[in-house]
Amino acid sequence: MPKSSSNLQLPPPLGRDSALFLDFDGTLVGLAPTPEAIEIPPALVSLLSDLRDQLGGALAVVSGRQIDSIDRFLAPLRLPAAGEHGVQRRDAKGRMQEQRPPDLASILDVANELARVHEGLLVERKHAAIALHYRLAPQLEAVCRDAMSRAIAHDPQIELMHGKFVFEVKPAGINKGIAINAFMEEAPFTGRTPVFLGDDTTDESGFAVVQPRGGVGVKVGSGPSLALHRLESPRAVYEWLVQARDLLAAPAARKTTDTESPRNPG
Numbered sequence: 001m002p003k004s005s006s007n008l009q010l011p012p013p014l015g016r017d018s019a020l021f022l023d024f025d026g027t028l029v030g031l032a033p034t035p036e037a038i039e040i041p042p043a044l045v046s047l048l049s050d051l052r053d054q055l056g057g058a059l060a061v062v063s064g065r066q067i068d069s070i071d072r073f074l075a076p077l078r079l080p081a082a083g084e085h086g087v088q089r090r091d092a093k094g095r096m097q098e099q100r101p102p103d104l105a106s107i108l109d110v111a112n113e114l115a116r117v118h119e120g121l122l123v124e125r126k127h128a129a130i131a132l133h134y135r136l137a138p139q140l141e142a143v144c145r146d147a148m149s150r151a152i153a154h155d156p157q158i159e160l161m162h163g164k165f166v167f168e169v170k171p172a173g174i175n176k177g178i179a180i181n182a183f184m185e186e187a188p189f190t191g192r193t194p195v196f197l198g199d200d201t202t203d204e205s206g207f208a209v210v211q212p213r214g215g216v217g218v219k220v221g222s223g224p225s226l227a228l229h230r231l232e233s234p235r236a237v238y239e240w241l242v243q244a245r246d247l248l249a250a251p252a253a254r255k256t257t258d259t260e261s262p263r264n265p266g
Contacts, residue, residue: 011195011218011229014244019192019215020055021180021206024063024070026164026199027220030234033136034122035065038073045077047241052079054248057092057188062176064163064202066126067096085161085202086179087128087171091186099171101128102157107169110151114144128171135165163200177205184213197237198227 014020022028025038032038052059060080061070067083067090082089087099108125111132115121120137121144123130132148134140145160148167152158159172180196183189194215196206207217207226217227220237231237 009229011197011216011231011240013247014051014055014195015193016054016056016248017192018055019058019060019184019189019194020051021060021062021183021194021196021210023176023196023198023200023203023206023220024061024065024073027197027203027234027237028061029073031135031164034133035069035124040073041238044238045074047238047245048074048079049077050245051241051248052077054245055188055192058192060092060183060189062086062179062196062198062206064131064168080183082176082179082183084126084129084174085170085176086174086182087126089179089182091183092188099128099174102155102171104128104130104158104169107148107151107158110147114147118143129168131166131168133166138165141165161202163202175205176203177207177209180206180209197231199234 029038062082064085065083067081067088070081071078080092089097107130111123111130115123118140122133132144134144144167148160152160152169157172158169161168194210194213196210197218198206199220204226211217218229218231219225219227220231231240
């Protein structure tokens with residue numbers, strides 16, 4: 001049963017045996033009026049690169065975005081990633097797996113017609129999904145839900161997912177939890193303790209996977225969640241990741257210092 005935000009605890013520090021999974025929008029970066037308007041913190045790429053190395057490569061982005069969009073914003077870094085909630089997945093060796101897209105032509109027509117009639121709606125065509133964003137017109141939530149629900153009503157191969165100011169039609173039975181499970185069956189993730197940070201309802205499937213494995217689910221922001229831990233904002237996530245990097249580096253730094261220190265004469 002989801003816990004209220006007041007009952008969630010701050011997450012514990014990462015260990016060297018952790019496998020870190022990170023949502024993108026609303027977690028690593030703040031939400032923006034449109035998907036292209038996000039701002040990447042200046043040191044985020046180098047921070048993620050350091051953490052990847054400290055965790056032996058066991059760091060992946062698990063997002064509703066397409067993987068090429070993630071790569072563009074995190075360039076030159078190319079991390080293991082799951083895109084479109086798991087429709088696309090690139091493993092640690094760079095091998096890409098991608099679900100065959102369903103026929104979404106009629107869904108796209110419905111979404112485009114809504115955007116034509118109602119100002120403030122944005123249609124995003126992905127590889128295997130259609131996202132209808134209404135962040136600029138929040139009063140249209142019910143209109144968008146009703147139209148998209150009717151559009152998928154007779155096709156069991158697709159489903160409607162509701163995120164933060166977005167309704168997305170995607171292949172049925174695909175979610176972030178399944179993607180995280182797939183990573184956990186592969187090197188360098190296998191045998192590690194999974195830690196997943198996410199902010200949206202679409203991340204709940206990830207929390208439902210990592211916590212039964214003895215891992216850590218971290219809800220970013222307010223609201224009820226299956227996650228047992230919480231950080232308040234993407235800024236808090238950034239600060240927690242910086243602290244994690246510094247703590248992971250500290251033992252290695254001390255070991256190097258001890259090794260390089262001259263011995264006392266005997």
